Amino acid sequence: MRVMLTGATGFLGGxxxxxxxxxxxxxxxxxxxxxxxDRLRASGVDPVIGSIEDPASLREALAEPADAVFHVAADTSQWRGHIDRQTRTNVEGTRNVIEAAEAAGVRRLVHVSSVSAFGQQEEILTEASPRLGKDSWINYERTKAIAEERVLEADAAGRIEAVVLNPAHILGPGDTHNWARMFLLIDQGKLPGAPPGSGAFADVREVAAAALAAWRRPAHGEQFLLGGAHASFLELIQAIATELGRSAPAKPMPASFLRGYARVLDAISRVTGREPGLTPQAVSFTCHDLRVDSSKAVLELGYRTTPLPTLVHDTCEWLREQGMLLPR
Incomplete structure (x- = not known):
């Protein structure tokens, strides 16, 4: 069996x-x-230098017959300064992947989307929830919704057999840029406070396993929500602090303060052209209460939820092995 993989050097892709x-x-x-x-070649993987924004490189990557394409690459930026780049990657790049797979005769596409494609809803998300992300003011939500819509349209038209995965917040070993930043800030005593929202925290290892199960499963044209342990961001931060032996906030910061502070930083960034440390988009995510029902994925893909203390422990151990944490 041979597959083509985008986003292979990223957290989930790895x-x-x-x-x-x-x-x-x-x-x-x-x-x-x-x-x-070169790093991938040394591990026995066939690399092709290119980008999903470049159809020619996709054609090259699919020159050898493949049984499936795993499309994991995405631009997760939460800054308005990256809107054009993000749209090219998430929307146009996904269109390019679909067209390249179709032209190469690849029947199976596993597309990793996000719960963000559903937008921010008050109810617990299920696969039957309305797709509100397409109308969101947050470009990441909008582009992920449009991209997965194109994937499912291609499946419905018989152009390709697609499965869409919608993971929630992904934690675990191997993270250096995403939630790992929170671990490092807590370790260094630099976290200014806890946001008031909550999230569903998925184990990266289980998300990857679900992607494999979705590939092997005959059915297509479906979506699977991949949630995880539900916790407030305060509870997550306190769990990390306990694991690291550091101090943690006792209560969350007011949402109104975070929103106001982010607007000030955003105004400054419009003058400097530099990405701020906190954006209104990021604040919107962390002030929202995200709840996800993963029962369909549990039943049909064998998806599993890792308890939050275990997930935090494993992440800390990996960061410590990489020398990214301060001495105990």
Whole structure:
């Protein structure tokens, strides 16, 4: 079996790549740099230098027959200054992946979207929830919603057999840029406070396993929500602080303060052209209460939820092994 993988050098993509290799699947990985390609080649992966924004590189990556495409690459920026770049990556890039897979005769596409495609809703999300992300003021939500819509339209038209995964907040070993920043700030005593929202925290290893299960499953044209342990951000921060032996806030910051502070930073960034440390979009996410029902994925993909203390412990241990945490 051979598959093509986008986003192979990312957090989730790296775990998916490792699980594919453990099952003796041959992999062609689309990567942006020669250095990344060299690292993957050394591990037995066939790299192609390019981008999902470049149809020619996608054609090259699919020149050898593939049984499936795993589309994991995405732009997760929460800053308005990256709107054009993000739209090219998430929307146009996904369209390019669909067209390249169709032209190469690849029947199966596993598309990793996000719960953000549903927008921010008050009710517990299920696969039957309305897709509100397309009308969101947050470009990440909007572009993820449009991209998955194009994937499902291609499936409905018989152009490709697609499965869409919608993971929630992803934690776990291997993270260096996403939620890992919170771990490092807590470790360094620099976290200014806890936001008032809550989230569903998915184990990256289980999300990768669900992607493999979705590939092997005959049915297509479906979506699967991949949630996880539900906790407030305050509870997450306190769990991290306990694991690290650091102090943590006793209560969350007011949402009104965070929103006002983010608007000030946003105004400054419009003058400087520099990305601020906190954006109105990011504040909107962390002030929202996200609840996700993963029962369909549990039943049909064998998806599993990792308890939050275990997930935090494993992440801290990995960060410590990488030398990214301060000495105990």
């Amino acid at each position: 775990h998916l790549l490792a699980q594919l290799r453990a099952q003796a699947v041959e992999i062609t990985a689309l990567v942006r740099s020669i250095e990344a390609g």
